[in-house]
Amino acid sequence: MDWNERYNNDDIPWDKGAGTPVLAELLRIVPQYFQSGINALVPGCGLGHDVKMIHEAGIKAIGLDVSETALKMAREAHPELGDVWLMDDLFKMQDQAETYDLVWEHTCYCAIPREMRNSYADIVFELLKPNAYFAGVFFTDTGQPPEEGPPFSTTRAEVFENFDRLFHLVWEGKPSQSYPGRENCEWVMVWRKPIHG
Ligand SMILES: C[S@@+](CC[C@H](N)C(=O)[O-])C[C@H]1O[C@@H](n2cnc3c(N)ncnc32)[C@H](O)[C@@H]1O
DSSP, X not given: OOHHHHHHTTOOTTXXXXXXXXXXXXXHHOGGGSOTTOEEEEETOTTOHHHHHHHHTTOEEEXXXXXXXXXXXXXXXOGGGOSOEEEOOGXXXXXXXXXXXXXXXXXXXXXXXXXXXXXXXXXXXXXXXXXXXXXXXXXXXXXXXXXXXXXXXXXXXXXXXXHHTTOEEEEEEXXXXXXTTOTTSEEEEEEEOOSOO
């Protein structure tokens, strides 16, 4: 998938013009995982609406994306955030090992083919500090067969299998708020990296 081309052609149906209501709900109901002052990473941030929402909660968040155009659009959409955008491939960020207190996942995992999802879990583990959190909303029903995508759907069981070998599951649940059209299609999980990885 040429993500930059999608942004260049304005072919970005996933962009809803605002951060996900799931994140807004989590900030309210489980604030212990989103404490102000921490360092967060938002992989596959697109136009950065979640990055903005996280900043508004007092958290310094870096928006990461492989697409130059997405980040240009993010910069233009949120000039008040300053230089918080990083163009890189998530799978090539080993030089930032143990940098982040939180990784927020929203529609990056579903952009990754199934055979690369173990590597996704590995790099997220590497990027987090010991005792830090990986919180994500996972697309469990994309309306397409799992082999078709992106978005590639997942299941609670698949996410569990990929992350349980590295992290401890500390919270999960079905969000009560979603973007219109995504109701009942999402599942939230929060994982903690052990102190001694
Ligand atoms: C489906 S879009 C979602 C964007 C944003 N999270 C949203 O909901 O609007 C997936 C995003 O992941 C980015 N992406 C895909 N593979 C990536 C990788 N290996 N490293 C960093 N970003 C990646 C794409 O460029 C795209 O912006």
